[in-house]
Amino acid sequence: MWDWAIWANFTALLKHMEVTTLAGSDLAKNPVIAQMGLHNHEQVVFCNDNATGLKAIIAIHNTILGPALGGTRMWHYNNEMEALNDVLRLSRGMTYKSSVAGLNLGGGKAVIIGDAKKIKNEALLRRFGKFVNSLGGKYITAEDVAMTSRDMEIIRMETDHVSGLPENMGGSGDPSPVTAFGVYVSMKASAREVWGNDGLNGKKVLVQGIGHVGEVLVKHLTEEGAKVYINDISEERLKAVAAAYKAEVVSADKMFDLDIDVYAPCALGATVNDDTLSRLKCKIICGAANNQLADEKLHGEAVGRQGILYAPDFVVNAGGIINVFYELEGYNRSRAMAHAEKIYDTTWNLFQLAKKEGIPTYMAANRLGEQRLEAIARINAVL
Numbered sequence: 001m002w003d004w005a006i007w008a009n010f011t012a013l014l015k016h017m018e019v020t021t022l023a024g025s026d027l028a029k030n031p032v033i034a035q036m037g038l039h040n041h042e043q044v045v046f047c048n049d050n051a052t053g054l055k056a057i058i059a060i061h062n063t064i065l066g067p068a069l070g071g072t073r074m075w076h077y078n079n080e081m082e083a084l085n086d087v088l089r090l091s092r093g094m095t096y097k098s099s100v101a102g103l104n105l106g107g108g109k110a111v112i113i114g115d116a117k118k119i120k121n122e123a124l125l126r127r128f129g130k131f132v133n134s135l136g137g138k139y140i141t142a143e144d145v146a147m148t149s150r151d152m153e154i155i156r157m158e159t160d161h162v163s164g165l166p167e168n169m170g171g172s173g174d175p176s177p178v179t180a181f182g183v184y185v186s187m188k189a190s191a192r193e194v195w196g197n198d199g200l201n202g203k204k205v206l207v208q209g210i211g212h213v214g215e216v217l218v219k220h221l222t223e224e225g226a227k228v229y230i231n232d233i234s235e236e237r238l239k240a241v242a243a244a245y246k247a248e249v250v251s252a253d254k255m256f257d258l259d260i261d262v263y264a265p266c267a268l269g270a271t272v273n274d275d276t277l278s279r280l281k282c283k284i285i286c287g288a289a290n291n292q293l294a295d296e297k298l299h300g301e302a303v304g305r306q307g308i309l310y311a312p313d314f315v316v317n318a319g320g321i322i323n324v325f326y327e328l329e330g331y332n333r334s335r336a337m338a339h340a341e342k343i344y345d346t347t348w349n350l351f352q353l354a355k356k357e358g359i360p361t362y363m364a365a366n367r368l369g370e371q372r373l374e375a376i377a378r379i380n381a382v383l
């Protein structure tokens, strides 16, 4: 009988060999297409408009599961290669995030090069919308860094292929409550793996970043009886959230030395690094922030050696993309919440896969994503 696992390993190996060859010889000479080949990106669109000053890159990594959905980020990159690297990395991440979340979406992302405070205006955004529209729905955009729901409304003037619109435009509105719920259920699945039951009552949880997601997470945790510590750079947020949920404020220089059970990074990336890992005493890391591991391989393996269970960020924080997906279907928050609840099972399943295969959890999450992509690619090939 045909063994698909062997076939998958074999094709993965071939892909890797192809990549190594490209990386070795061609990358410097052909920085764009060779770069796309590294992770098999389907299409990259470079957008320029002198009149508005728009310079953007749209990357479509993979459309096996459906149209490539991912936000547009505006950033003052130092140079074009930096922007290209970012959009390629982020669009690939979206393929995995949607795949693991069980969504019929591919992975894409866009970057607009420039300082949003200086160059963002209606004409530039509408010009960008026209570029998105020219892709005929193969790429669907949404909010990301330095973009607002008002910006999405403007882009929507030129294209239907926008998601994450405000509620008064028939959109799904703020995704944060759905994201926070996903983090909460993922934390419960992690607790079950570590302590044998998923109760968080009495557990000590540090939530770093109490913005849109962090605050709702604090609410879920305190409702269940967890002891919550909070940290943020905003004094105002700290005061408000401490008062509303009786959470204990902890300073940045002390938080990683606390005696805690769970660390929930909900502010920024790369907070799981050499410094914090040498201090953290928790048993679980599970939070909303993207790219929590400063170095995926290095720190993804180090957590396990330290006896910490790492719930991979893109699995944990999939509530946001789940919310946006349901907007495409005619938005219904209870359907989005029901789907976000499945993050519990996904988290649990990936822990079981990691144990069975003897691999770190970040790798198990990637494997889950690849398994679904390969399975659907096979059925797509059937006439």
Ligand code: NAD
Binding pocket: 175, 176, 177, 179, 208, 209, 210, 211, 212, 213, 214, 231, 232, 233, 234, 237, 266, 267, 268, 269, 288, 289, 290, 317, 318, 319, 320, 321
């Ligand atoms: P937010 O901007 O509303 O909140 C972030 C909070 O972190 C703010 O209160 C900010 O003051 C605080 N912060 C910033 N730097 C900090 C630092 N160095 N130390 C402590 N606190 C700091 O963002 P959000 O929507 O709550 O998202 C939180 C994280 O989750 C982000 O990394 C975001 O990319 C990720 N995420 C969010 C969603 C969503 O639905 N909002 C979905 C997926 C991933």
